[in-house]
Amino acid sequence: MVNVEFERVDGGLRIHDHIESVTYEIGLDAASVEPADTDAFRVPLTRAVDVTTDELVFPTLSGIFVHEGDRVTLDVTPGERDDRGPGTYEIDVSAVRLKLYVRVEDAPLSVDSTGDRTVVDFGGPTTVRIGVRSLHEHPAGTVTITDTPRDLMRAVSTFGSAMKTTSPERSFPTMRGHPPTIECGDSFDAPADLAPPDTDVRIEVPERYEDVYAVSTLAYYLCATVVPGSSPRVVAGGRSFAFPYDDVSRSANALLRHCFTLDCVVRTEGLYPVDLAERDTVTERADLDLAALYERPLAARTAAYLDVPLAVTDGVFAWHLTADVEPSIDRAELLPYLVNDLPFVRSPAPDADVTATAPDPTTVSEFFRGTDVDAFVRSARPDDVDDARAIDSNHEAGGRVVSPVDAETVGHAWIGEDYPRGASKPTVESYRRRIDRTVAEDTVIDVTVVCNDPEMREEAANLYGFRDMIDFDIETHFDLTVAETRAALESETDFIHFIGHITEDGVRCRDGTLDARTLDAVHADAFILNGCRSYAQGMALVDAGALGGVVTLADVYDRIATTVGRSAARLLDAGFDLHGALNVATENVAAGSHYTIVGNGGVTLCQYPFGCPKVAVVDSDEINSESLTVSIRDYITRDVGPGTFTSPIVTDSPIRYLSSPADHEFDLSHQQFDEVLSSGRAPLLVDGELHWSDEIDVSILSERT
Structure with a gap:
């Protein structure tokens, strides 16, 4: 079976x-x-088909770029309509989790992106070519290194070979390929086609693991060669720029954000001359010749960027992911998979504290609002809570629970020993499985829900399947035996949601306990293991084949577990990845820090229809009798990565923004906000509490003021 397939269906x-x-x-x-064939398109595509039709109807409000030759002749954002006379056009349709292009020759077109869909009308029967490229990326090859920092430098120097361009358009996620993988061996070896790109940009750092790790993402993005040097610096076009701070990681991350942000601004002088909010911010702070910068080669442009004070880009773009990496050769094989997500890297990781993991009744009491805070936890059945707490409190399951120093990003990965609180713990195998994922025989998303305690059935009800454009096959099982639970966890499914009690020995079943470390194989991509101290059992699911999942690091009260479990499930259903779903689900939940991610935190269950998943943030104090202030926050995913344009559907303004976890504020009338709420099911944080747009309106919000 081919990766991308077209199917003629009734009406489309x-x-x-x-x-x-x-x-x-x-x-x-x-x-x-x-x-x-795909040759006529100006970009590489996987497959194409020809159809004859009067119009194309896209089921979402999509941003539309219409190219005529080398220029954008039409730029339609959601809420707008426009048209052009007869011509040869290539239409770039955004906001889908694949690259979609339409080519039409000698035809007029009109674009209407109002209401709840986007219509491209050709004025009569017209033959159009529709082309698609999957966003699935494979590494171009493998570099073999010995256990020396110098060889690691040489490997990181090949990362830039994966860039599809050295122009400012490399800030688009589709222009960044996957870096070559790394394996350890007896001698250094790299295929010829993975040679470091000849860009005249290099990064000099001391010959230490921690410094090489710290500059790895910067080297990838700048297509730079990494070489030994006594004083950390960037050399571009023959000019030298010392790192701005004493800390190598802090400097590399600051320079990465600076150069990336400037690329996003400068590229508006190129193929996509959009009205970008971040461009206005940067040009208000500094007098920059953006057109001249766009035309410069990489080294000269990098040098010009480094002449611009960091304060010019400070706070313009919020980063999405931080990776804390232990400075050991043992972490080298994981590095290319991390760098592919364009994270900030901190190496060595700031010191993490070993912290207590029992729930704090004082903190929890506010969440329970005066009810019994000794309500049972999920580590055992109600009649043996104390025993289960005693057992689990002394069980380290192969590692301590530590609290990494907070990162400024939504996503946080921990590459080291122990189990991190508030960060994911990825493995090489979990990344490799995603890269090597085989073609599925169908597009239905299979979800297996297992609830092994009758008192927790509330969490199991109506968890998934709220999306119109996605087919779900949901199987819910209650009170299973050990054998039945094993069969469910080993079944051919996409997602597992387990609800019940967990002890040091495994997950509780009707007739005993199942240790996940005895499973033969787990076929699910992701999971939620919603019981107390489930991190070791969750890691066993990853070891057995899952890509990643949500687990707990401590005892969790049942009401908290139900709240987090249901919220995370619905956010995954809405297109969030594990990082984003957990971040939003625990936004205002007592003991929410007891949840974390094992394996790959970038796993998604299904697609979001408008580019990056979004959350609307409302403060009831900002609601008056006529209007309210709404902030829109994007959550970057692996499929819609940093550098993506976004057009918030709360306004019909042509201004675009860079997708990021930063809040973009808009003042809306009550009618405008209710229209936004009715446009589709989406999450809202109201005074920090998670709600859904189909369950709330302005009148309900106004009652909170």
Whole structure:
């Protein structure tokens, strides 16, 4: 089976990306769908088809770029409509988890992105070519290194070979390929096609593991060679720039954000001349010749960027992920997978505290609002809570629980020993499995819910399947035996949601306990293991084949567990990855810090229809009789990475923003806000509490003021 497949369906064309589990449907009235080549498109695509139709109907409010030759002749944001006379056009359709292009020759077109869909009308029957490229990326090759910092430098120097361009457009996620993988061996070896790119940019750092790790993402993004040097610096086009801070990690991360932000601004002089909010902010702070910067080669442009004070880009763009990396050769094989996500890297990791893991009744009491804070926890059945607490409190399950120093980013990965509170613990195998994911035979998302305690059934009800464009097959099981639970965890499914009690020996079943470390294989991509101290059992699921999952590091009260479990499930259903879902689900939940992620925190369950998943943030103090202030916060995912444009649907302004976890504020009338709420099911944080747009309106919010 091919990775990308077109299917003619009643009333339209359905596109399947089997590897990424993406289904997207275009409305059209074509009688047939004919295979076509992709050569006519200006960008590389995987497959294409020809159809004859009057119009194309996209089921979401999409941003539309219409290219005529080398220029953008039409830029339509959600809420707008526009048209052009006869011509040859290439239409770039955004806001889907695949690259979708439409080519039409000698035809007029009109674009209407109002209401709840986007319509491209050709004025009559017209033959159009629809092309698609999957966002699934494979590393281009493997570099073998010995256990020396110098060889690690040479390996990191090859990372830039994965960039598809050295122009400012490399700030688009689709222009950044996966860095070559690393393996350890007896001697250094790198295929010829992975040679460091000849960019005249290099980074000099002391020959230490921690310094090489610290500059790895910066080297990848700058297409730089990393070489030994006594004083950390960047050399670009023959000019030298000392690192701005004494700390190598802090400096590298600051320079990465600075250069990346300036690229995003400068690229508006190129293929996508959009009205970008961040451009206005930067040009207000500094007098920059953006057109001249766009035309410069990489080394000269990098040098010019480094002449610009860091304060010019400070706070313009919020980063999405931080990785704390232990400075050991043992972490080298994981590095390319981390760098592919473009994280800040801290190495050595700031000291983490070993902290107590029992819930704090004082903190919890506010959440329970005066009810019995000794309500049972999920480590055992109600009649033996104390015994279970005693057992679990002394059980380290192969590692301590530590509290890493807070990162400024939503995502936080811990690459070291122990189990981190508030950060994911990825493994090489979990990343490799995602890269090597095989083609699925269908596009239905299979979810297996197992609830092994009758008093927890509330969490199991109505968890998934709220999305119109996604097919779910949900199987819910209650009170299973050990054998039945084993069969459920080992089944061919996409997602597992376990609800129940967990002890040091495993997950509780009707007739005993199942230790996940005895499972033969886990086929699910991701999971929620919602019981007390489930981190060791969750890591066993990752070791057995899962990509990643949500687990707990401590005893959790049942009401808290139900709140977090249901919220995380619905956020995953809405297109968030594990990092984003857990961040939002625990925003205002007592003891929410007891949850963490094992394996790959970038795993998603399904696609979000408008680019990056978004959360609307409302403060009831900002609501008056006529209007309210709403902040829109984007959550970067692996499929819609940093550098993506976004057009908030709360306004019909043509201004675009860079997708990031930063809050973008908008003042809306009550009617405008209710129209936004009715446009689709989406999460809202109201005074820090999670709600859903189909369950609330302005009148309900106004009652809180």
